[in-house]
Amino acid sequence: MSTRRTPLDLSLLPDGGVGWLDASGPSADVVISTRVRLARNVSGYAFAGRAREGERLRMLAQVRDALVAVPSLDGSMLVRLDELAPQERQLLHERHLISKELAGLDKQHPLRSGAAVFLGQRVGMLVNEEDHLRLQCLRSGFAVPQAFEAAMRLDRELGSQVPYAFHREFGFLTACPTNVGTGLRASVLIHLPGLVLTKEIGKVLAGLQQLGLTYRGLYGEGSEVVGNFFQLSNQTTLGRSEEELQDSLVRVVRHVIEREEEARRVLVRDAGYIIEDKLWRAYGTLRYARSLTFDEAMNYLSGVRLAVGLKLISGLSVYTLNKLLIFAQAAHLAHAEGKALTDADANLARARYVRQALVSEGGGVE
């Protein structure tokens, strides 16, 4: 494990922190990624929001010292967020490696001293977010059992070294009662353009809530839905076992994937040439536009992703599309250009980046 100082060098991150983008997992054209996270708190300290600076730093030191006996985080990198510039924290947030709250990017969630993240191979751990520890595993595609197993292994290893706050009746204790019990939140980032276009999505989302699942936007809690990307996750964490929670997510997501595939078949059958025209227009816009806002880019990318799924466009990989989701974001564009960008400049840079990616990584002529 290495401790680093500013500036942040993204190339040092294991997998660049984006191994989950490689589209190697099951159903990767529909399910971009699977995340399993476990909320844990260390016994003997106030929760991060109420703890004093000294407590947060001592807790971080205690956990860091315990990692010598935690094989899951061998070779991991400790990034002290409280030593990073806002743009660097934004980069980590855009890579889905840290939450907005931990990144401390808005007034509602100011940066906390002791805010840190351990980044390992496919597993990581946020420190001093709302809870002391958020253990997480991010995998490509629809891979709930694999992500679950890796997160639980990390949890067993760390929990044998660091005393967690655990209650005989309520289970693992968390700052917010919505996470108490298992502390488990399993989620998939899923692309559902077929259900949106056939207007079935409302019914599907309402059904999810009855089955104990909830949905959010691209960046999790509090984020809006763009580009037809939804994060589906378990709503409750207490009163059901970890296995039951993950089984029910798997079952429901499998059903949602079937509904999405059915919706795509209906679209092609009933509105074939209209859909084909729309998707090629989306591709054309991305291929030739000179300025793109993030939301525009996400919505057209959604169309191109659907076109690739329907095999209308060949030669363009899901991996390329996944990369565009991450690298067309504001902080990544600024990072690539090596300077701060105004919104207008970012829109120009985004269009340029997308054009180049589509030219160099194929796709098109049919």
Added chain:
Amino acid sequence: MLCDSCKERDAVVQLTRIVENAVTKLDLCEKCAAEQGVATTLAAPEHPLGDLLQAVQQHASSTPEDAASCTFCGATARDFRATGRLGCPHCYDAMEQSLRELLRRLHGNSKHVGVAYHAPVAHLVEKADSVHDLRDRLRRAVDSEQFELAAELRDRLRVIE
């Protein structure tokens, strides 16, 4: 920002609609969003427990727990209602009764049936009485004007030091 629909209340939800590839965006207040059939769980509220906390508040205000503070971190039920977050693991003992009710409403259950956990043996004795921790707790107790707790902590510090 005001609600695009009623122009009266603050907007809390951004509704994005995609119809025929045209994207429209509306900023709506909770009421207008509900009228359009949009669940407002996507918005970022002050804290996600909203109504439930209010219900528990009515229950809690009639119990002695309301005024009592957690002996570890000094947080009160009032603090919890203001922030939606508990202060420390010991708050679950301090507010056990009202939390059990809240957990039932939130999760449909208050009993953990998942993985059982046993802390590593060397840590069974919590390090709560270390000088560092006691000093932190004392400062916090003074900050939050929990003077009885502060006096007790000061006595314990004297014994250790």
